[in-house]
Amino acid sequence: MPRHRLTLDARSPSIIVPLTGRDLTELDEQIGALNAAGAEFGGTPPAGTSPNAVQLFDVVEWRVDFYEPFTAGAGSDPSPAVEALERISAQLPGLPVLATFRTRAEGGDAEISPEAYLALAEALASTGLAAAIDVEYRHALAGDAIAAAHRHHTPVVASTHDFAETPPAEEIVARLAAMEDAGADVAKIAVTPRSAADVVTLLSATEQRFRVAGIPLITMSMGGLGAVTRLGGGTFGSSATFATVGAASAPGQLPAEGVRSALDLLRTGSAPGLL
């Protein structure tokens, strides 16, 4: 059973910050920077406001594909990843951790066999330290990985990426629906816009699916052109946004501090009574 729950709500999108360290030294440095940035930003929530308002970020995503002690052995032994997850969660005690292995096919940093991918999902979920694990829904063993995570009562964020283009809205909606049908607890899609119209397509598809979805959605248009979706996605039904404290894990991610201010501003703008 995970120690922290991932609670996602598009009315108050969560900020997810990636950890991309290549070894323990880099991970420790990044965690130190997260803790320092979080402490500098923190304060007491004004009465009646969400605790999010004074938190710089809400969730940490650990990108296991960057972590060389695991990838060096082609992922044949999950124990370096399990040990690193233990260390991350011990050093970030109040924060939910999303554990993600992003394959090269979906824009990740390393490749492992489908069997190693499944074994990793099972090993990470079995620790109970991950609030959720990411499973690429087009992966050959996605169904098994989702089942493995659920056996250990660990929620699954299903994901799909398109680094070349933005599929038509119907295709985006269909993929989000397919992830829910596959048993995911959250459905996530990241696409690449070639025009402003593509950004509108992603937002429109998000809004269409959000009206009927039974699970939270996370959607974004990557790159500079799509940056607006990382700020205003909540309006259309996206319940989280990836932002940086230091290293980015995908094109177009913005610094967490600016994203937090923008989310606060948008929330103020949508407060009851404001026309």
Ligand SMILES: O=C1C[C@@](O)(C(=O)O)C[C@@H](O)[C@@H]1O
């Ligand atoms: O799926 C996603 C979204 C993402 O690709 C982004 O565009 O912010 C960043 C990844 O680290 C994460 O796993």
